[in-house]
Amino acid sequence: MKGEEGTARMKAMELLVALGDIYGAERLIEIESAQVSGASFKTIGDAGIRWLEDFATEGRVSVPAMVNPLGMDLTRWRSMGVSSQFYEKQMRIAQAYGAMGLLPVYSCTPYLAGHRPRDGQHLAWAESSATVFANSVLGARTNREGGPSALAAAILGKTAEYGLHLDESRKPKVLVRLESVPTHLIPVAGYLVGKAVGNRIPHIDGLNMIADQHKSFGAAIAATGAVSMYTFRRKGDRIPPKSRSFEETIVLGKTELMRCAEGLRGGDDWDLVAIGCPHCSPRELRSMASVLKGRKPLKNTDVWFCTSRRVFKTCPEAVAILRRFGRVLCDTCMVVAPIEEMYGRTATDSGKAAAYLPSLGRQKTSYRPTRELLEAISR
Amino acid sequence: MVCNTPLSFLGGVDTSTGEILDPECGSRGLAVQGRVLCFPHGKGSTVGSYAIYQLKLNRKAPAAIVNTVAEPIVATGAIMSEIPMIDGVDTSLIENGDNVFVDADSGTIELDGVLERHVVTCILRHKGDVLLLQRSNEVGSYRGRWAGVSGYIEEGESDLAAARREASEEVGLRLTKPSARTTPQSFRSGDTVWVVHPFLFDVPSRRISIDWEHDEHKWVNPTELRKYNTVPGLEAVVKGLLDGLIR
Known part of the structure; x- marks a missing residue:
């Protein structure tokens, strides 16, 4: 590709070809959408700002492209405790993405925020919990892209064809039998499965989940494991999976699950209760609101309910109730916000956040099922 | 760096x-x-x-x-x-x-200033033992060290042809088909990168006649190689050839 098409496009192509070479891709394929990670100033720093601003002088996306959560709510950053230095740097990142034509959808759940991929579509998504949901639940096809490569794909409308874009790489290698998992421990089950399977796609047996449960289960798998897909028995699949068609069978019973939950429990004193990793769905906001409706806030800790701006707007009644108990934040979450500058001890109902908060957020972290957290902040 | x-x-x-x-x-x-x-x-x-x-x-x-x-x-x-x-x-x-x-x-x-030099190393084997040759004071490198049959691959010569030529010159044997060969192995020594092309030949007897390039010869069990002061990388070369055979 010659320089007259613009240095941003040229650099984007160079990146995709180099990565394609590394992974043995034979060609580039067209994508329906892109989702770019590396949006919080906390994760990409000054170098990230400079690179994005440099890229934004010429780069323009050619397919619908969304962005991962920022380090703050764009309108309520001050009340959530973000410093004005952080705000200024964060705004430069958002503006650079905006200049390149990315949609102002700053969410880890783009599939709930306006772009829901269909079965068989190719994508270039970077957020680990979104790629696992797109591959496993929606039947779309995407690798877990790096931030720069997802942006390159957004600009060219293409990505290299390797890994989960190909049929043969989408076959499960490990059978995971889960026995009697109580609904409230589904995120813990994901946390355990991710650790057990490493980089091998698991087939999950013995767990019936609705979409929201897949969302938190898959997020935890992708946080503790290096895998962006799992398979499970769907309606109409008659034949139960046989152990011998897999490399290995892993059985995780209630004992292992309870032990893992106990290990993640942590202390009972919190500065913050953080819910919404991945970002809350409309159903989750409404169900929490109905639990809290007849109760009174204790105001004993700060509370964050994190969601996408799109979902926030579709559930005004639920939001109004939740706001009596804490902040309903958009565009951001506890994993990428500069939480270490505001809090030291965080309780969460997310298996993914439980995996990242101790290191990335330097938090003493306590995992609790959603219901327990709601009861702890109200009476 | x-x-x-x-x-x-x-x-x-x-x-x-x-x-x-x-x-x-x-x-x-x-x-x-x-x-x-x-x-x-x-x-x-x-x-x-x-x-x-x-x-x-x-x-x-x-x-x-x-x-x-x-x-x-x-x-x-x-x-x-x-x-x-x-x-x-x-x-x-x-x-x-x-x-x-x-x-x-x-x-x-x-x-x-670093030269890449291609050499062959032939491991001759008889009933499980391999032939070691002690390099003489007349040769240009690694004097006194133990080695296999070895030498430079000359301009335009294939590695197999070089292996046969060296065996004929150094131990007076006419070799035909190698029992095993492995991909060339490179190692650095001073200003030289040696690219060793390894071959394994099974020979029908232990009778050989060495030339001026070597002083001594011994047939040894491969597990005892480390007891000898060999040229660099010899043990790895032998191991590669023997493992290749088992596969």
């Missing part, structure tokens, strides 16, 4: 000074600025790509990157930062202080 272990740019290199922080890699405390930075491959967090870009912004970036195997974090960072990068080079053959010319377009490097 050479790091002998996988390198993470997030934590492994100080982005403001360009100094290597990783204690494992053998070049701790040296600055990568303006150097050809050679290491097996990258590791660690994907944010490492931005750390490479930060080095570039701080004018502390390496002049080029040479990897044995490219992986996405370093490849992404190198392209973001416009640092020439090539892979497929065995970085264990490069030493700190070498002058390295990198041609990223053709994907090759040249080591200034």
Whole structure:
């Protein structure tokens, strides 16, 4: 590709070809959408700002492209405790993405925020919990892209064809039998499965989940494991999976699950209760609101309910109730916000956040099922 | 500059000074600025790509990157930062202080003053024992060390032809078909990169006649090789050939 098409496009192509070479891709394929990670100033720093601003002088996306959560709510950053230095740097990142034509959808759940991929579509998504949901639940096809490569794909409308874009790489290698998992421990089950399977796609047996449960289960798998897909028995699949068609069978019973939950429990004193990793769905906001409706806030800790701006707007009644108990934040979450500058001890109902908060957020972290957290902040 | 272990740019290199922080890699405390930075491959967090870009912004970036195997974090960072990068080079053959010319377009490097020399090593085997020859004082290198039948591959000669010629000259044997051969193995010694082409021949008897190149010969069990002061890499060559046979 010659320089007259613009240095941003040229650099984007160079990146995709180099990565394609590394992974043995034979060609580039067209994508329906892109989702770019590396949006919080906390994760990409000054170098990230400079690179994005440099890229934004010429780069323009050619397919619908969304962005991962920022380090703050764009309108309520001050009340959530973000410093004005952080705000200024964060705004430069958002503006650079905006200049390149990315949609102002700053969410880890783009599939709930306006772009829901269909079965068989190719994508270039970077957020680990979104790629696992797109591959496993929606039947779309995407690798877990790096931030720069997802942006390159957004600009060219293409990505290299390797890994989960190909049929043969989408076959499960490990059978995971889960026995009697109580609904409230589904995120813990994901946390355990991710650790057990490493980089091998698991087939999950013995767990019936609705979409929201897949969302938190898959997020935890992708946080503790290096895998962006799992398979499970769907309606109409008659034949139960046989152990011998897999490399290995892993059985995780209630004992292992309870032990893992106990290990993640942590202390009972919190500065913050953080819910919404991945970002809350409309159903989750409404169900929490109905639990809290007849109760009174204790105001004993700060509370964050994190969601996408799109979902926030579709559930005004639920939001109004939740706001009596804490902040309903958009565009951001506890994993990428500069939480270490505001809090030291965080309780969460997310298996993914439980995996990242101790290191990335330097938090003493306590995992609790959603219901327990709601009861702890109200009476 | 050479790091002998996988390198993470997030934590492994100080982005403001360009100094290597990783204690494992053998070049701790040296600055990568303006150097050809050679290491097996990258590791660690994907944010490492931005750390490479930060080095570039701080004018502390390496002049080029040479990897044995490219992986996405370093490849992404190198392209973001416009640092020439090539892979497929065995970085264990490069030493700190070498002058390295990198041609990223053709994907090759040249080591200034370092010669690449192709040699054959033939391991002769009889009933499980292999032949060791002690190199005489008349030969140009590794005098007194124990070796297999070996010698330079001459211009225009195939490695198998060289193997047969050397066996005929050094031990007076007419060899035909090798029982095994492995891919060439390279190692560095001073200003020479030796590229050894290994062959295994099974011979019908232990009767040989050595020429001026050797003083002594012995048939030894392969497990006892380490008792002998051999030429570098001989044990690995023999192991490769014998393992290849079992497979």
